[in-house]
Amino acid sequence: MSERSEAEVRAEVREWLEAHWDPDRPLVEWRNMLADTGWGVPHWPREWFGLGLPVPLSQAVDEEFAKQGAVGVAKAGIRHLAAATLLEHGDDFHKERFLRRILTGEDTWCQLFSEPGSGSDLAGATTRADFDGQQWVVNGQKVWTTSAHHAQYGLLLARTDWDVPKHQGLTYFVLDMEQPGVEVHQLRQMNGHASFNQVFFTDARIPPEYQVSETGNGWRVAMTTLAHERRGADGLRAHAFASERVGRIYEEEAREIATIMEPYKWYPQRAGRVDLVLPRARETSRLDDPVVRQEVAKLLTLVKSAEWTARRARAAQEQGRPQGPEGSLGKLAASHVARAAARVHTLISGADAMLSGDDGPLDGLIAEILVSVPATSIAGGTDEIQRNIIAERVLGMPKEPRMDTGPFRDVPRNVGSS
Amino acid sequence: MAFVFTEEQEQFRDIVARFLRDTSPTVEVRRLMETDAGFDGGVWERLNSELGLSALHVPEALGGQGFSFVELGIVCEEMGRALLCAPYLSSAVLATDAILQAGDLGQQAELLPAMASGGRRGALAVTEPNGGWHAEAVETTATRNGAAYRLDGAKSFVIDGHTADFIVVVARERGSSGADGISFFTVAGDAPGLDRRLLETVDATRKQARLTFRGVPAEPLGEPGAGAPALERILVDAVTALASEMVGGAQQMLDSAIEYTKLRMQFGRAIGSFQAVKHKCADMLLEVELAKSAAYQAAAAVAEGAEDAPALASLAKAAASDTYLQAAADCIQLHGGIGFTWDNDTHLWFKRAKSSEVLFGDATHHRERMLEHWPE
Numbered sequence: 001m002s003e004r005s006e007a008e009v010r011a012e013v014r015e016w017l018e019a020h021w022d023p024d025r026p027l028v029e030w031r032n033m034l035a036d037t038g039w040g041v042p043h044w045p046r047e048w049f050g051l052g053l054p055v056p057l058s059q060a061v062d063e064e065f066a067k068q069g070a071v072g073v074a075k076a077g078i079r080h081l082a083a084a085t086l087l088e089h090g091d092d093f094h095k096e097r098f099l100r101r102i103l104t105g106e107d108t109w110c111q112l113f114s115e116p117g118s119g120s121d122l123a124g125a126t127t128r129a130d131f132d133g134q135q136w137v138v139n140g141q142k143v144w145t146t147s148a149h150h151a152q153y154g155l156l157l158a159r160t161d162w163d164v165p166k167h168q169g170l171t172y173f174v175l176d177m178e179q180p181g182v183e184v185h186q187l188r189q190m191n192g193h194a195s196f197n198q199v200f201f202t203d204a205r206i207p208p209e210y211q212v213s214e215t216g217n218g219w220r221v222a223m224t225t226l227a228h229e230r231r232g233a234d235g236l237r238a239h240a241f242a243s244e245r246v247g248r249i250y251e252e253e254a255r256e257i258a259t260i261m262e263p264y265k266w267y268p269q270r271a272g273r274v275d276l277v278l279p280r281a282r283e284t285s286r287l288d289d290p291v292v293r294q295e296v297a298k299l300l301t302l303v304k305s306a307e308w309t310a311r312r313a314r315a316a317q318e319q320g321r322p323q324g325p326e327g328s329l330g331k332l333a334a335s336h337v338a339r340a341a342a343r344v345h346t347l348i349s350g351a352d353a354m355l356s357g358d359d360g361p362l363d364g365l366i367a368e369i370l371v372s373v374p375a376t377s378i379a380g381g382t383d384e385i386q387r388n389i390i391a392e393r394v395l396g397m398p399k400e401p402r403m404d405t406g407p408f409r410d411v412p413r414n415v416g417s418s
Numbered sequence: 419m420a421f422v423f424t425e426e427q428e429q430f431r432d433i434v435a436r437f438l439r440d441t442s443p444t445v446e447v448r449r450l451m452e453t454d455a456g457f458d459g460g461v462w463e464r465l466n467s468e469l470g471l472s473a474l475h476v477p478e479a480l481g482g483q484g485f486s487f488v489e490l491g492i493v494c495e496e497m498g499r500a501l502l503c504a505p506y507l508s509s510a511v512l513a514t515d516a517i518l519q520a521g522d523l524g525q526q527a528e529l530l531p532a533m534a535s536g537g538r539r540g541a542l543a544v545t546e547p548n549g550g551w552h553a554e555a556v557e558t559t560a561t562r563n564g565a566a567y568r569l570d571g572a573k574s575f576v577i578d579g580h581t582a583d584f585i586v587v588v589a590r591e592r593g594s595s596g597a598d599g600i601s602f603f604t605v606a607g608d609a610p611g612l613d614r615r616l617l618e619t620v621d622a623t624r625k626q627a628r629l630t631f632r633g634v635p636a637e638p639l640g641e642p643g644a645g646a647p648a649l650e651r652i653l654v655d656a657v658t659a660l661a662s663e664m665v666g667g668a669q670q671m672l673d674s675a676i677e678y679t680k681l682r683m684q685f686g687r688a689i690g691s692f693q694a695v696k697h698k699c700a701d702m703l704l705e706v707e708l709a710k711s712a713a714y715q716a717a718a719a720v721a722e723g724a725e726d727a728p729a730l731a732s733l734a735k736a737a738a739s740d741t742y743l744q745a746a747a748d749c750i751q752l753h754g755g756i757g758f759t760w761d762n763d764t765h766l767w768f769k770r771a772k773s774s775e776v777l778f779g780d781a782t783h784h785r786e787r788m789l790e791h792w793p794e
């Protein structure tokens with residue numbers, strides 16, 4: 001594609017929307033049009049549903065969509081991790097088969113990484129996949145799997161070789177969740193929601209063409225998925241909110257948000273809802289208290305600095321320059337922000353911070369923040385793991401002595417993991 | 419607002435950093451901090467003749483280079499990192515900015531070219547022994563006698579006030595209070611009735627003086643009585659420049675800690691391989707990067723004359739105050755016993771961090787200011 005200016009791209013997308021946007025069109029039909037023209041994910045390659053535009057121009061397109069009130073492709077949820085991973089590591093079959101239905105929202109995905117015996121130590125997975133001559137046969141258990149109860153497909157990391165060091169014996173697959181060998185049990189979280197699950201595999205089947213990495217090379221692909229997950233944790237990601245506009249397509253989108261997006265409805269709360277802090281402090285007159293003012297100012301300093309740091313990283317990336325250390329800090333910063341926000345919400349609410357549901361401040365929203373924030377420093381890699389990564393990869397500090405470098409079969413592991 | 423420096427700005431940073439590596443090694447810092455003047459005339463001359471740093475943000479029409487606070491921030495950051503002992507903050511930043519903000523065009527044309535070349539050094543005297551960094555705290559009075567003015571009172575914490583060729587003094591008209599009657603004056607360093615005393619300071623790398631005025635003859639700078647808005651603006655600029663200097667120092671503390679923990683062996687391994695040490699360093703990196711982001715945003719806001727500059731400047735200063743001191747304290751901690759010795763260099767930055775923490779107002783003060791100016 002020839003270089004196009006932002007003004008040209010904006011004019012083009014406006015013109016296209018004027019000609020085609022129609023709120024009474026069915027949602028999937030509309031999103032198929034977006035996939036066909038590339039306007040849904042303009043930063044994706046031309047061959048694969050995009051236009052090959054640089055990210056800033058793609059944001060300009062998003063803004064034009066928002067101005068028109070036009071619905072975009074299905075973005076939120078694990079599906080964007082699946083898309084990013086398959087774009088980078090999938091073959092043409094995978095891209096053909098999966099990417100379009102990710103964009104239309106027809107398929108929901110989940111990430112089958114963590115297990116009861118291995119969370120931080122993801123490469124210690126013991127769910128096994130064995131090739132029976134025709135298909136892969138999967139046995140074992142995953143846990144904390146967000147959205148598994150809605151998902152058509154899972155991104156699976158499974159052990160295919162037990163006699164090599166642990167990082168070398170893993171393979172990355174796409175697994176069809178809708179088959180008899182897969183059983184999903186919902187788990188209730190401390191905040192009362194049930195977004196994650198246990199997933200049991202008993203002779204579940206994977207056709208050979210659903211294998212994504214080479215056999216034994218799954219760790220590298222899993223790193224791509226995790227990198228996208230952690231990058232998304234820098235607080236700049238938007239959440240899906242149902243529109244109040246009328247039209248068939250808005251109603252269909254609202255239904256999607258109410259069902260498929262349901263597991264994520266507490267996610268803004270887990271990030272701390274900083275947006276509520278100043279309004280709440282004013283409404284309650286707590287902002288007149290000098291101690292509260294100090295704590296609010298500390299929080300805003302942290303939030304703003306974290307946002308600017310993320311934008312520095314992004315700007316460097318967009319200019320094709322090497323990212324400095326600022327690029328690896330987003331997830332850890334987001335944990336700090338979430339915890340600090342919960343502390344300030346408590347300070348503002350006083351005794352009311354003890355109340356939840358209809359009795360609690362903002363009909364229980366504040367309580368939901370307080371009991372959701374602990375997830376932020378665990379999900380997607382704990383704060384401690386982030387610090388290890390920053391120290392070793394960014395600061396170049398020496399690695400710790402390891403006890404798990406031999407054949408995986410001989411590595412000490414949790415009792416009960418196969 | 420830009421979130422990356424341009425290539426030219428990065429090159430400029432490299433040039434400044436290289437100059438400072440050559441001219442301000444810690445042996446030099448240690449030598450100069452034992453002197454009363456606290457700087458080396460030769461290095462000051464080269465810094466101006468070779469790099470033109472005092473002219474950086476002076477408009478071209480007045481003999482300057484016409485750059486903005488973004489470039490000034492780069493210089494301050496590198497100077498803070500190298501702990502340069504020089505009257506740069508006092509003369510090239512504070513006094514120069516005061517003349518730009520408070521002086522009329524004629525006064526600017528008269529004073530700035532010599533300052534831009536580094537030939538004349540100014541100092542800015544705002545704060546008094548009461549330690550307040552705002553108009554209300556100014557008690558020094560200006561008395562008018564025909565066209566002439568005389569100043570009476572005392573100024574403290576005047577950076578390089580004992581060596582400056584002249585002082586920009588903030589005083590108030592007799593009988594005024596609050597923001598009313600705030601006036602700027604220039605006073606010659608050797609004016610009759612002016613007593614200048616070098617203060618003993620925790621941070622010997624930045625000299626401070628107490629100035630006593632007894633009927634000292636003074637030239638008005640700008641319109642007498644109408645100086646409060648200029649003073650506000652000067653303080654915003656001052657904390658922005660200082661925050662840049664401080665994050666440079668904080669970065670140095672992080673780098674020094676990392677370097678040492680990779681080398682120092684205990685229990686048969688480098689202490690940097692212990693997780694408690696790694697996690698402390700990872701947290702240091704996060705805090706330093708956050709404070710740098712804040713300092714960069716404040717500098718950009720000041721450069722653009724953005725409306726939120728006062729809020730962002732205070733945010734950046736609050737972040738820098740907390741971060742620099744913490745980084746310096748962590749750096750000492752990670753060095754163990756040797757970190758507490760005079761011979762180890764860490765305390766030089768620790769002391770700069772400690773004094774910068776409160777200079778122009780501490781973190782608590784600036785958090786309050788930040789909320790008062792918060793745009794939403």
Ligand SMILES: Cc1cc2nc3c(=O)[nH]c(=O)nc-3n(C[C@H](O)[C@H](O)[C@H](O)COP(=O)(O)OP(=O)(O)OC[C@H]3O[C@@H](n4cnc5c(N)ncnc54)[C@H](O)[C@@H]3O)c2cc1C
Nearest residue numbers: 111113114118119120144145146375378379380381382384
């Ligand atoms: C809301 C939520 C959603 C999630 N969604 C998914 C999902 O969709 N798919 C999925 O696969 N997983 C998901 N997870 C799982 C998540 O990735 C893991 O919980 C996480 O990686 C931690 O693993 P663990 O629970 O086994 O804890 P452990 O690894 O047992 O950690 C326990 C504690 O030990 C610490 N620790 C462990 N190793 C080290 C070390 N080397 N150094 C220092 N400290 C260490 C940890 O930091 C932690 O504090 C989700 C988790 C949550 C909370």
